Amino acid sequence: MKKFSRIAVSLFFLFLLVTLQVEAQNKHAFNIKDGHFMYDGKPIQIISGEMHYNRIPHQYWKHRMKMLKAMGLNTVATYVFWNMHEVEPGKWDFSGDKNLREYIKIAAEEGLHVILRFGPYACAEWEFGGYPWWLQNVEGLELRRDNDQFLKYTDLYIKRLYQEVKDLLITNGGPIIMVQVENEFGSYVSQRKDIPLEEHRKYNAKIKEQLLKAGFNTPLFTSDGTWLFEGGSIEGVLPTANGENNVINLKKAVDKYNGGKGPYMVAEFYPGWLSHWAEPFPSVSASAIARTADNYLKNDVSFNLYMAHGGTNFGFTSGANYDNKHDIQPDLTSYDYDAPISEAGWVTPKYDSLRSVISRNVKWKLPPVPAPIPVIEIPSIKLTRVADVLSYLEKGNKVESDVPLTFEQLNQGYGYVLYSRRFNQPISGILDVSGLRDYAIVYVNGEKVGELNRYDKKYKMPINIPFNSTLQLLVENMGRINYGSEIVNNKKGIISPVKIDDMEMDGNWEMYKLPMDEAPDLEAFSHADVYSNKTLSTDALVGRPLVYEGTFSLTNVGDTFIDMSDWGKGIIFVNGKNLGRYWNVGPQQTLYVPGVWLKKGLNKILIFEQVNDHIRTEVRTIKTPILNQLKK
Template sequence: MKNFSKYFYVILFFLSINSIFSQKRNFEIKNGEFLLNGKSFVIHSGELHYPRVPMEYWKHRLQMMKAMGLNTVTTYVFWNYHEESPGKWNFSGEKDLKKFIKTAQEVGLYVIIRPGPYVCAEWEFGGYPWWLQKDKNLEIRTDNKAFLLQCEKYINELAKQIVPLQINNGGPVIMVQAENEFGSYVAQRKDIPLEQHKKYSHKIKDFLVRSGITVPFFTSDGSSLFKGGSIEGALPTANGESDIDVLKKNVNEYNGGKGPYMVAEYYPGWLDHWAEPFPKVSTEDVVKQTELYIKNGVSFNYYMVHGGTNFGFTSGANYDKDHDIQPDLTSYDYDAPISEAGWATPKYNALRNVFQKINAQNLPDVPQPVKIITIPEIKLSKNADLFDYIDLQKPVINNLPLTFEDLNIGNGYVLYRRKFDKAQNGKIEIKGLRDYAHLYINGRWVGEMNRYYKKYDLKINIKAGETLDILVENMGRINYGAEIVNNLKGIISPVRINGNEISGNWKMYPLPFNQFPKHNYKPKDIATRTPMICEGEFFLGETGDTFLDMRKFGKGVVFINGRNIGRYWSKVGPQLTLYIPGVWLKKGKNTIQIFEQINDNTNFTINSIDHPILDQLVK
């Protein structure tokens, strides 16, 4: 009888535990509130984009968020990050979205997904694949059949990653955004009727529903832009709104007179461009605004809580009346509470104190930062003139210069070459330059053109029989505003000399830098101002994060152990270092490769330091 009683209670215990775990978990919007498993819930979220952080560091950064006092992580999903070429999808390795979501759940964070398809985010082309522009019948971000077909394919592929991890399926995903900041686009594209705009945005939400996503939807716009951006059946949330009364008034107007109230993007920092000052937001202002949201029960998401890095060619660009393009930095530090390298900043510590006051239990300990190392002088022992490499490649020949898209490359560089039978003396104009170019005659540098400074011409003197080379760089496609529809790269209009169009026998050499160019390096003196490729080896007894010091270099890209770390432009700043994650270094032999475009002070050594330099304008 005693044994029966013991087993009875054991069975009863396991049945009760099983009952608890089998209870349906859910997240809903009801009676003007967010409800988590039936109880009122206020979202305290931070934005972190998994492609901007090495996957080995995902858990560390998420633990940093948890230790700060947040309960949710928000991430964009970048379409062009996962569809690597038409129909070729990659959600594995560092692109494993499921793993990121599951890691957040392990850490104890809920997840909000922002899938776009347009995301902005200072990311190349706002997340769109560059090759969409190859379809002449396709117009992005509108009620266009060809575009919507591609959007639906993307959403269906993405849903395979998200649906199994929704909260009602046992995962941590509690909300999904439909489109992104569409109200500002509607305001800028007045050439399209509002009804047509609305047809498009509502179809995006319909695709999300049909894909199997069942958690609540929301939109995200400036609070004065809800008319264009709101979508029926999705909660309107405000970006950057600091006034609680304004927030409530605008949400009420488009949400049946009630909440919940959420600021989907509150900015504790701001984005950065090359050649412009590094903007900062004071800790005092961020703390004050956070306390105001908390006092009023407003949900919010820090954009960004941790920015990370625009590795490779992933950074996008803006534009304004003074600059036809404003390319974004490689660093996406954002002056965020958690720095680019994952360090707790004074802003982080101040916010942690705020959240500790509203938590009955002690917050988790702040994780230790990743070890920092410095690398002494590395000799770049292998050096080559880029033109020597070009001369070994097979060109594409056409009557007129072709765009990057026509040449079937998305990023990197194209060298445009033409030999002249007759002398040309005067002004060369390339009004369709996208985005940055150096010009050479018979390998001799003659000048720079630069879309940032609206410099599209220069004086030139070409003798009969000489060859003109134009090395053009794509500095990142525009990711925000009406100009996003005009994002072809390379030379997209005729080249003119003294007003005459130069046609016939253009040779083009694509340099996508998907991999660093392989070359048989031979000893050779390289003339100043000649673009060069360099390579060196260095040996490490231990690994750790570090910051490559680019102050002796001009402009280009760096590869470490085969990975494109990103662009540098030390001639202008404000970023003068490149963040190297320790997990991408190796004990023993490592390889560094550099493409230096400007080369006005030939350097054959480089080193790293123990801190970033992100705020020093050079000119």
């Protein structure tokens, strides 16, 4: 027995030695040295593409990684959206399309390095720039500041994120080569002149320290326009540039803030651009992008295509911008971005141009381009039932208050709220909802009388409320602002008193929550509020918000696009998945349906139509998206 024990111990140590040797062989090194990015001791040029896991069904991640690799990229970059993971304080979700670990592991399997852009602020045309909406309910918390309450939550987020990815850092044998500190902070500094520059710098330095203390021991970098390095750079952290096409300017700026040497990287090289509802869909020339990429490659400038593949803002994840002309500019559901890889993962002329340029400048052979996901068309989906949402809501639970409450006060992040007030006496005049955030349909006794919206700064309209009548406003959150100084003013719903002829309508407000966090169940509606296809044409339903329901059978599944060009405004669920928002103003007129969300046999569609200017009995899908049909 003693001899057997000695043999077992010897075998164990032999196994351990072999395991350690294999791990040592598989472990790679990445660092910044002598003005270069170094991988296993040799200079490397990072040729990266931005692609966000949350914007792509997880079943397609491998396909999209192969698309990046075939374009000639050696790296994938992704933001981490805090609000997708900490859905409420202390409640974390890294499952399904939020499985960051799996996404990074697939990148490694496909031979791609990973750049992690954790935030805590992301921007990215994403709801609230990635911040959880509930942060606004924390007493004393101020976003993006040297504020104890805010930094307490960022520290918890960073530590939780480290638990998810610690073994995936390059220093621990994983593919993550770099981690970003904050994001475009120099831009924020330039807009918040009310905060001393020294305080801005203290905040940024504290985010860096939180990263280091958590264990993020890879090279760190910041990302700003070169003209904003003064406010966004951090001592000991590599500054990289956004949107800088001039190599000379890039090198001058980096040298100034990085001890007179490189490496040089454009962290956001824009092959396309973001797009808003009610505005033309932007486009960028393929030849111009190819020329810029060629210039980078020939001058040892690393770059990250933002976006290489945009994907989709499913559900309520799209954010918003703002300018002086519009109080809000809601982002489209599609995040196609005019990127080299389209929303549905297709090759574009821009892809072909970049692949050609990169192949001429690198020493490795590019793999073949993977085939696209199959596409199907469904000529007609019959809508056989509808449910009256106003009637349903007013029979449900209500919150009473003397004044309208915000979404945040109602503890609701997204979706809709119905605000209702009974008037015992008649009143007429100019209805003023200057505190509207962001879009409202106005009813009197259930009859539609108008629309208000923040995009057009349309906050006022004539109103006539008869004796013993009810004013109703169905208010939609169209996405919290994700960029700029207004990010700190992001409450939703109605945030100030409702007025008629400048008199505040206080008292007797009732609020009915409609978060639409799950697909509505028509079986939960009362029998009187659900109508069959035999009564769909009834005029009594026109102008009222409805949920349309239909089913369809498939023998083969594939990607498709629901054509909503004849509809008004709303959201769609297919087999329980929220595809996102449609709005007939355009330019987007279709919603992308990933084939992995369909199934052979019976499928269900639910359409929440807010405007409902006429009754519909069917909807169809098409094989090609419509993203540039502006109707406004």
